[in-house]
Amino acid sequence: MTGARAALFVRRELAAALHARWFIVYAALFLIAGVLLAAFGMGNTMIYGYRGFAKAFAGLVHLALFLVPLMALFPSAASVADERESGVLEYLLAQPVSFGEVYAGKWGGINVAMLLALTIGFGAAGAVAVMRGVPPAFVLAAYGFVLLLATAFVAVGLLLSSVAASRARALTFGVVLWFLLIALGTLGVMVASIRWGIPERVLLVWSFVNPIEAFRVGVMSVLDPDLSLLGPIGIRLVGRLGSTGTAALAALSLAVWSVIPGLIGLRLFRSHV
Amino acid sequence: MIRARGLAKQYGVAAVLRGLDMDVRSGERVAVLGLNGAGKTTLIRCLLGLTDFTGNLAVAGYDVRKSGLAARRAIGYVPQRPPHFDGTLRDIVAFFCRLRGLDADGVRAQLEELGLSVKEHGDKHVRTLSGGMLQKTLLGLALAAHVDLLLLDEPTANLDAPARREFLRALRSTAADRTVLLATHRLADVEAVADRLLVLHEGSIAFAGRMRELWDAVGADITLWIQVPQDRRDDVERHVATRHAITTVLRNGSAFGVKIERSRRADLLGDLRREGVMVEDFWTEAPSLHDLMEQLLAARRAAAENAE
Numbered sequence: 113m114t115g116a117r118a119a120l121f122v123r124r125e126l127a128a129a130l131h132a133r134w135f136i137v138y139a140a141l142f143l144i145a146g147v148l149l150a151a152f153g154m155g156n157t158m159i160y161g162y163r164g165f166a167k168a169f170a171g172l173v174h175l176a177l178f179l180v181p182l183m184a185l186f187p188s189a190a191s192v193a194d195e196r197e198s199g200v201l202e203y204l205l206a207q208p209v210s211f212g213e214v215y216a217g218k219w220g221g222i223n224v225a226m227l228l229a230l231t232i233g234f235g236a237a238g239a240v241a242v243m244r245g246v247p248p249a250f251v252l253a254a255y256g257f258v259l260l261l262a263t264a265f266v267a268v269g270l271l272l273s274s275v276a277a278s279r280a281r282a283l284t285f286g287v288v289l290w291f292l293l294i295a296l297g298t299l300g301v302m303v304a305s306i307r308w309g310i311p312e313r314v315l316l317v318w319s320f321v322n323p324i325e326a327f328r329v330g331v332m333s334v335l336d337p338d339l340s341l342l343g344p345i346g347i348r349l350v351g352r353l354g355s356t357g358t359a360a361l362a363a364l365s366l367a368v369w370s371v372i373p374g375l376i377g378l379r380l381f382r383s384h385v
Numbered sequence: 386m387i388r389a390r391g392l393a394k395q396y397g398v399a400a401v402l403r404g405l406d407m408d409v410r411s412g413e414r415v416a417v418l419g420l421n422g423a424g425k426t427t428l429i430r431c432l433l434g435l436t437d438f439t440g441n442l443a444v445a446g447y448d449v450r451k452s453g454l455a456a457r458r459a460i461g462y463v464p465q466r467p468p469h470f471d472g473t474l475r476d477i478v479a480f481f482c483r484l485r486g487l488d489a490d491g492v493r494a495q496l497e498e499l500g501l502s503v504k505e506h507g508d509k510h511v512r513t514l515s516g517g518m519l520q521k522t523l524l525g526l527a528l529a530a531h532v533d534l535l536l537l538d539e540p541t542a543n544l545d546a547p548a549r550r551e552f553l554r555a556l557r558s559t560a561a562d563r564t565v566l567l568a569t570h571r572l573a574d575v576e577a578v579a580d581r582l583l584v585l586h587e588g589s590i591a592f593a594g595r596m597r598e599l600w601d602a603v604g605a606d607i608t609l610w611i612q613v614p615q616d617r618r619d620d621v622e623r624h625v626a627t628r629h630a631i632t633t634v635l636r637n638g639s640a641f642g643v644k645i646e647r648s649r650r651a652d653l654l655g656d657l658r659r660e661g662v663m664v665e666d667f668w669t670e671a672p673s674l675h676d677l678m679e680q681l682l683a684a685r686r687a688a689a690e691n692a693e
Contacts, residue, residue, distance in 0.1 A: 202435060203462065209454070209484065
């Protein structure tokens with residue numbers, strides 16, 4: 113694989129993502145909602161102090177939890193399937209390039225597009241939050257988790273796109289997966305725990321297996337040292353692993369989600385041209 | 386340029402290529418002819434390394450499986466359906482120039498030679514260009530890359546008749562020094578481009594040789610249409626039927642068509658001239674590929690029975 117060719121594909125994918133209407137809409141939505149939440153949601157931080165801004169900042173985190181996976185899934189799930197349908201992929205791979213270069217270009221380009229959009233959106237909201245008294249270190253930690261969440265869902269999207277027969281199917285799979293992972297987050301875990309009496313160990317593991325839940329647990333364990341925002345599962349996790357250990361394990365989980373689906377996607381990409 | 390030994394490809398239980406052995410020498414123009422599903426596109430996908438296969442396959446001396454990148458460097462590809470790129474013609478040309486390390490001026494000059502002006506059409510979105518223009522763009526990119534081998538997968542399949550003629554003319558005039566492998570199901574394309582042809586049938590080579598040898602092998606009849614004055618048509622038909630033992634098969638106004646061996650066409654027309662028949666016009670229709678395949682397979686069966 114040559115860096116120059118991969119970089120060419122990164123630029124191509126980045127340009128495609130930045131020209132896509134959906135991407136601009138999501139990025140704008142994230143920017144506006146984030147800034148509004150930061151500006152108006154933290155009105156009481158001065159009154160309630162540390163705990164107040166953590167709760168207010170949690171709104172921004174939950175906004176990211178809902179929007180960022182969709183922002184990442186749309187371009188990545190469409191990426192391979194769309195070009196396969198249009199005949200572009202076959203023509204590209206008929207050139208003196210490797211499958212890996214094309215795939216890496218897609219992965220890199222979409223991630224760079226996400227990085228730009230999230231840096232602008234989260235950066236603006238974070239700046240407002242810092243001005244309202246949130247410590248910059250917390251904003252940076254949350255920003256890091258947001259980037260990891262985005263990278264994880266880019267990898268998942270590319271995997272779906274590599275196997276789906278069409279763009280529409282890839283996007284449908286992506287949205288269904290997103291919905292399931294959201295539904296099987298805190299609320300789902302609690303319902304399952306009450307309804308079926310699932311062992312605590314399974315629920316704790318699930319908090320790291322589900323990337324959306326891992327993001328929530330990870331970022332909240334940093335933001336909310338007194339654990340009021342984490343919920344019962346999160347409290348058990350912090351009790352066992354400590355705040356830093358929980359955050360580290362959550363970050364590791366998202367890192368694994370960023371790599372493994374991407375590699376599986378590459379393998380399937382080779383056999384589904 | 387191409388060397389295949391025991392090339393086989395299976396999709397599930399369906400064998401698409403069944404142990405092909407083939408050689409294409411440098412500078413040859415070979416047509417791969419076959420009905421839909423014969424394995425033409427799969428053969429091209431194997432050559433491009435886009436699908437796995439069993440057997441050995443080399444392009445320009447490079448093993449396609451082990452050195453696919455080097456093999457593809459020697460290949461210029463024009464697909465059946467032009468890819469739906471997103472961008473202007475200038476964007477697409479610029480991207481592929483960077484990808485293959487081509488000189489942009491050289492590509493523009495090549496496209497001009499093919500009758501496509503980047504100056505005139507460069508700012509148009511490629512989706513607004515005609516199929517013929519897109520195919521010419523891909524051919525131009527392949528030629529400008531100085532590739533040794535042009536792989537053309539039914540490049541005229543989606544073009545109308547004028548665009549098809551124009552593409553084939555451009556191909557003949559600009560790719561004279563290249564090796565060409567043209568997959569097609571059009572006999573006219575074969576006659577316009579190829580020196581030699583391979584007929585694929587159900588994943589096997591049913592015939593390899595020159596077009597004339599194929600006609601000889603199958604004895605395929607053409608349809609000869611003869612147009613005479615309306616009031617003489619019946620007389621001329623009777624004459625042809627009695628003298629040449631040919632029955633009229635078709636009528637269209639003052640013209641009638643007869644099935645005849647290609648080699649007897651000149652005799653029949655010469656005879657009519659000697660008889661003083663005023664032939665206003667004549668033209669021939671090649672048999673359809675389907676008819677040709679049936680006759681070829683029948684000839685092979687007969688040859689096999691004779692051998693036994």
